[in-house]
Amino acid sequence: MISLLELEPSEEMKQEVEKDITLIEKEIEELEINTILNGEYDNSDCYLEIHPGAGGTESCDWANMLLRMYERFCDKNDFSHEILELQNGEEAGIKSVTVHIKGNFAYGYLKCERGVHRLVRISPFDSNKRRHTSFASVSVVPEIDQSINIEIKDEDIRIDTYCASGHGGQGVNTTPSAVRITHFPSKIVVTCQNERSQIQNKEQAMKVLKSKLFNLEIEKKEKEMAALKGITTGIDFGSQIRSYVLEPYKLVKDTRSGFEIGDAEKVLDGEVLPFMESILKMK
Numbered sequence: 254m255i256s257l258l259e260l261e262p263s264e265e266m267k268q269e270v271e272k273d274i275t276l277i278e279k280e281i282e283e284l285e286i287n288t289i290l291n292g293e294y295d296n297s298d299c300y301l302e303i304h305p306g307a308g309g310t311e312s313c314d315w316a317n318m319l320l321r322m323y324e325r326f327c328d329k330n331d332f333s334h335e336i337l338e339l340q341n342g343e344e345a346g347i348k349s350v351t352v353h354i355k356g357n358f359a360y361g362y363l364k365c366e367r368g369v370h371r372l373v374r375i376s377p378f379d380s381n382k383r384r385h386t387s388f389a390s391v392s393v394v395p396e397i398d399q400s401i402n403i404e405i406k407d408e409d410i411r412i413d414t415y416c417a418s419g420h421g422g423q424g425v426n427t428t429p430s431a432v433r434i435t436h437f438p439s440k441i442v443v444t445c446q447n448e449r450s451q452i453q454n455k456e457q458a459m460k461v462l463k464s465k466l467f468n469l470e471i472e473k474k475e476k477e478m479a480a481l482k483g484i485t486t487g488i489d490f491g492s493q494i495r496s497y498v499l500e501p502y503k504l505v506k507d508t509r510s511g512f513e514i515g516d517a518e519k520v521l522d523g524e525v526l527p528f529m530e531s532i533l534k535m536k
Contacts, residue, residue, distance in 0.1 A: 254266060254269070254270050254273075255270060258270065282530075285534075286530055286533055286534075287358075289533045289534065289536070290358045290361035290362075290533065292361060294360050294361075294395035294397075294471075295358055295360055295361030295364075296357065296358050296360070296361060297359065297360045297395040297396055297397070297398075298353070298354060298355040298356070298359050298360065298395070298396040299353075299354050299359050299360035299363055299364075299393050299394060299395050299396055300337075300351060300352070300353055300354070300393070300394050300396060300461055300464060300465075301323060301351070301352045301354055301363055301366070301391065301392070301393050302349065302350065302351050302352075302391070302392045302393075303316045303319050303320055303323075303347070303349070303350050303352075303389055303390070303391055304316065304348075304349050304389065304390050304392075305342075305346065305347070305348065305387075305388075305389045306369070306387070306388030306389055306390065307388070308385075308387050308388065309344075310342060310343070310344045310345050310346065310378050311376055311378060311385050311387045312346075312387045312388060312389060313342030313343075313344075313345060313346030313347055313348060314342070314345050314346035314377075314378070314387075315346070315370075315372045315387040315388070315389050316342075316346055316347050316348075316349075316350070316389040317342075317345070317346040317347045318346075318372070318521060319370060319389055319391065320347060320350050320352070321521075322520070322521050322522070322523055322525060323352065323354075323363075323366075323523075323525070324352075324523075325522050325523025326523040326524075326525045326526070327354060327356075327523075328523065329523050329524075329526075330356070330362075330526060331356055331357075332354050332355065332356035332359055333354070333355045333356060334352050334353065334354045334355075335352065335353045335447060336350060336351070336352055336353075336447060337351045337352065337353050337444075337445045337446070337447050337457060337458075337461065338350065338351040338431075338444040338445055338446050338447070339351075339446075344378075345378070351443075351444070351445075351461065353396070353457075360393065360394075360395040360396075361533075362526070362529045362533075363393045363529075364393050364395075365528070365529040365532040365533065366391050366393060366494075366525070366529070367391060367392055367393050367494070368390070368391065368493065368494035368495075369388055369389070369390050369391075369493045369494060370388070370389050370390075370391060370493075370494065370495050370497065371386065371387070371388055371493055371495070371496045371497065372386070372387045372388075372389075372496075372497045372499070373385075373386050373496065373497070373498045373499065373500060374387075374498075374499035374500050375499070375500045384500050384501075388493075394464045394465055394467075394468040395464060395467075395468065396460065396464050397463060397464045397467045401463075401467065403463040403466050403467055405436070405459070405462065405463070405466070409436060409437050409438055410434055410435060410436050410437070410462075411434070411435045411437070412432060412433070412434050412455065413432070413433040413434075413435070414429040414430070414431065414432055414433075414451055415429055415431050415433065416429055416430070416431065417430060417431035417446035417447075429451065430446070430448065430449055430450060430451045430454055431444065431445065431446035431451075431454060432444065432445050432446075432451060432454040432455045432458045433458075434455075434458045434459065434462055436462060436466070439465075439466060439469060441462060441465050441466070443458045443461045443462045443465065444458065445457045445458040445461065493508055494507065494508060494509055495507045495508060495528065496508065497517055497520070497521065498517065499517055503515060503516065503517040503518070504517060505517050505520045505528075507528050507531060507532065509532060509535065510528075510531040510532050510534075510535045511531075512527065512528055512531035514527065514528075
């Protein structure tokens with residue numbers, strides 16, 4: 254078509270060629286990312302957790318902003334998501350949340366989000382309108398195939414039940430349907446409160462616990478391999494992975510890949526995929 258255009262210029266054909274080139278470039282980029290997403294668990298569903306750092310209400314609000322960002326990301330990229338457990342902050346925001354995310358390469362993409370996320374803004378909770386820095390941590394583990402045998406001894410866990418709060422309506426809030434499982438050897442605590450049935454919540458909580466224990470083994474092996482290779486830095490890219498600056502200027506920058514976007518509100522509205530892709534390409 255380009256050869257034809259050189260022989261006989263046509264504005265209509267030129268526009269068609271430009272449209273085709275844009276589509277081809279997008280398809281090539283998607284194929285490139287798919288070849289990078291070749292890890293053993295990359296095509297698995299996953300569990301994403303958010304916890305605020307030190308800073309009280311300010312950090313709890315930041316954790317809630319991150320939750321909304323990932324929910325919007327899922328909506329825009331055909332991932333389904335379900336909140337398994339949510340604990341509200343005392344004044345605002347959230348103290349913790351666990352989200353089950355399903356879709357093609359859910360873990361492959363979202364594993365790029367593990368680490369500490371930093372926010373700089375004028376605090377809406379500060380009457381003097383001072384600038385505050387807040388931190389929140391994000392952890393992501395793959396949902397493992399339940400056929401994989403992860404041994405959990407009865408004597409190694411404690412199961413508590415309580416009335417759920419936040420989600421699920423009156424029935425959930427008035428009956429002890431929520432389940433908390435504490436695994437003593439690893440000190441992992443898992444809670445699930447999204448279902449009305451205590452049995453269903455227990456089954457889901459056990460799935461999350463198995464996935465977390467499995468992920469611990471993966472991390473242990475990665476550290477052993479890193480030690481054998483003489484790598485002294487962490488296997489991840491460091492604790493603070495991304496900064497979201499809303500004041501005195503607007504910028505979101507990934508400290509690992511160097512990728513940045515000036516439209517911070519757009520990123521907080523779910524446009525996180527370019528950051529994930531920058532990390533995948535770098536790796």
